[in-house]
Amino acid sequence: MAEPIFNRLCLVGIGLIGSSIARVARKRGDLARTVVATARRPETLARVRELGIVDVVEDDPAKAVEGCDAVILCVPVGAYAGVMEQIAPHLAPGVVLSDVGSTKGSVVRDLLPLMPGEAHLVPAHPMAGTEYSGPDAGFAELFEGRYCILTPLPGTDPVAVEKVREFWRRCGSMIETLDPATHDKIVAVVSHLPHLIAFTICGTADDLAEETKEAVLKFAASGFRDFTRIAASDVDMWRDIFLNNREALLEMLARFSEDAHALGRAVRYGQAEFIEDRIRRGRKIRRELIERKQA
Amino acid sequence: MAEPIFNRLCLVGIGLIGSSIARVARKRGDLARTVVATARRPETLARVRELGIVDVVEDDPAKAVEGCDAVILCVPVGAYAGVMEQIAPHLAPGVVLSDVGSTKGSVVRDLLPLMPGEAHLVPAHPMAGTEYSGPDAGFAELFEGRYCILTPLPGTDPVAVEKVREFWRRCGSMIETLDPATHDKIVAVVSHLPHLIAFTICGTADDLAEETKEAVLKFAASGFRDFTRIAASDVDMWRDIFLNNREALLEMLARFSEDAHALGRAVRYGQAEFIEDRIRRGRKIRRELIERKQA
Known part of the structure; x- marks a missing residue:
């Protein structure tokens, strides 16, 4: 098995996409040593505990991201600004912050102003999905053979970008890079x-x-x-x-x-x-x- | 095997739908004793001969319909008026004239004025199709489990209507009746x-x-x-x-x-x-x- 890309990965939101990432991480073992999940709704967290698809379930997003070297937002894009306000002060230095949203201009707009100086923003859009939602809907093969588009801004640390590339490669995706617009x-x-x-x-x-x-x-x-x-x-x-x-x-x-x-x-x-x-x-x-x- | 519904059936046009009907007829044997096909393009007729899916291939539509107790138009609906002009004088007394077009008001409009007195018009629309066309694209299972909508006008001979119903039933379809509009x-x-x-x-x-x-x-x-x-x-x-x-x-x-x-x-x-x-x-x-x- 290859060395895990991240030590401690936090999934903020764990519906179809988030729970599919969790399942890939569990199946492969080389995405992250530890996977933390947080979500807004207690029912979702309870269900994720039952499913046993992550290592740590945490109801406070601020606590969830603490000590993580990667955080991936898997909530609807309209919730990013609010989530970011909660987690920004708690992000670890050098953290890679990514997401899975279907719009990318808005992601840069909502996240960039709140990014701590030592954090790296690498927006991503895995082009995969089904008509179902929620943590039960996810599966480890969801991203296989699908495109994942990264939209890093010019000047983003290439090491952070490469980590996110390798992350999605291990999920089975084909990686492309575009500007957000x-x-x-x-x-x-x-x-x-x-x-x-x-x-x-x-x-x-x-x-x-x-x-x-x-x-x-x-x-x-x-x-x-x-x-x-x-x-x-x-x-x-x-x-x-x-x-x-x-x-x-x-x-x-x-x-x-x-x-x-x-x-x-x-x-x-x-x-x-x-x-x-x-x-x-x-x-x-x-x-x-x-x-x-x-x- | 049940008694064939018709003695001699003419398919005017033999693309996806017409050739699928021909294949059902060949497979079951109880749609018609003899199946005649005619089409506008010589290449189509040559291909139908090669495929061997009908009993008689005839390039003149007037000759093709002669002596038939059933004629089904399987050409694009815009060609109906022209085809009808050619075949109307040659339709046998008592013939059941039907079609497979996706519009029904236009069918009544284009066919009714030219109907000989002793012929029965029973428009039909088998709701089946694929993205392919031509005599090679047809297959005997195309109509199975699909709706076929009949739009006979009030006063149409119920025996003729029942024959067309039974025809599509034997093709595997579920029959419904609606007015054309x-x-x-x-x-x-x-x-x-x-x-x-x-x-x-x-x-x-x-x-x-x-x-x-x-x-x-x-x-x-x-x-x-x-x-x-x-x-x-x-x-x-x-x-x-x-x-x-x-x-x-x-x-x-x-x-x-x-x-x-x-x-x-x-x-x-x-x-x-x-x-x-x-x-x-x-x-x-x-x-x-x-x-x-x-x-």
């Missing part, structure tokens, strides 16, 4: 906008007259059914993502909206060629994904 | 609007600056990836569906659009409760689908 724009397209659309179309269906809605649920075909799958996501997590990637998301929604209206207009006026072009572009993107083995 | 509204929500959205978001991604687009393809996450899957559909078929379910589709697009803008506005102004409510409704619809075993 580019990251946020890309995830707005590949994940946040599709979720906004999925939530919306479910709401649109829910608003239909009862009889029609019943029939929609009965005949839910591929398409609608696939949309509902991603619409089953965690409420707090997605509210926070939307609010913390506001600009990129609204920009992409505006582009999408213009494009949807253009296609709607072509349908209205019977512009077959325009419609065919749009469908062909869908097929083209699909083909390109298949060529990249991302389909 | 209700059918069109429902499929606009469960299938046509999701496809319009999927084509659109692919186009939106395709329009991004090259560098961002590359990253989008690279990191295509669940959500975007799922959308591209349904965007890989057949161009002619979907152009025709959009143009032939214009009103219901535009009505649903307008509702969806309003809802998407309302959610976008809530993101802009940080209205957390509104956002949470939308996400919860997505989860609720998902749960209702799961309860109905449609997920």
Whole structure:
């Protein structure tokens, strides 16, 4: 077994992602010698104790991070500022502070001002998840073969960055580095906008007259059914993502909206060629994904 | 083996759906004694001959339908009017004319005026498909466990309707009956609007600056990836569906659009409760689908 990357790792928040990290750490043994978990809700902590997936369960986040050389925030991104206020005074010198949030500009915005001088901020976004949440939903294989995007700021200690890289490598992920703004724009397209659309179309269906809605649920075909799958996501997590990637998301929604209206207009006026072009572009993107083995 | 439902069945068009019907007919033997296929493109007919999935391959649709007691249109819905002009004078007295199109108001509109007096129109929509097309893409199990919606007009000969019911039952489908307008509204929500959205978001991604687009393809996450899957559909078929379910589709697009803008506005102004409510409704619809075993 390789030398553990960290001596004492604290997971702040232990839902799907946090508990999956805990399970990888337990399975491999070379992520950290000791894993501490803390969470806001006593029920979560009680359940984590029952599951026995970490070494130490601690209800006070300030105490939880004490003496840790790595702290990973695994709470919804909207909770970062509040958590950071609680833990910042207790972070050990030289600590590597990372996270798993789906927005990165907001993470830098909320964490950087409170960072102690000797701490290293290395934001990370493991692109993995399921429609389930909570400590029971995690599993050690969640990150295997998935991208993990790091968004360290220029000038961050390269040793700290390399530790976080190696951490995710051992979780089975493929590591990429982006600046926070580019990251946020890309995830707005590949994940946040599709979720906004999925939530919306479910709401649109829910608003239909009862009889029609019943029939929609009965005949839910591929398409609608696939949309509902991603619409089953965690409420707090997605509210926070939307609010913390506001600009990129609204920009992409505006582009999408213009494009949807253009296609709607072509349908209205019977512009077959325009419609065919749009469908062909869908097929083209699909083909390109298949060529990249991302389909 | 049960008595075959029809003596001589003609499939006009033999792509994914037509060739799947042919394969069911061949496998079971009790759909029709003889299966005739015709198609517009000589390559398709040559391929069907090679595949050996029908008894007779005929390049002239007028000849193909002669002497048939059942004719099923399996071409894109936009081609119905043209096909009907060709075949109507050659339909046998008492023939059951059906189809497999995804729009039903347009089918009645295009076929009814040309129906010979002694023919029976029983429109059908098997809700089954894959992202592939052409006679090689079909398979005998395609319709198993899927809904098939019939939209006969009031006053249609019940014997003809029952034959079409039994036909799809033997294909493994669950049969439902709706009026054409209700059918069109429902499929606009469960299938046509999701496809319009999927084509659109692919186009939106395709329009991004090259560098961002590359990253989008690279990191295509669940959500975007799922959308591209349904965007890989057949161009002619979907152009025709959009143009032939214009009103219901535009009505649903307008509702969806309003809802998407309302959610976008809530993101802009940080209205957390509104956002949470939308996400919860997505989860609720998902749960209702799961309860109905449609997920």
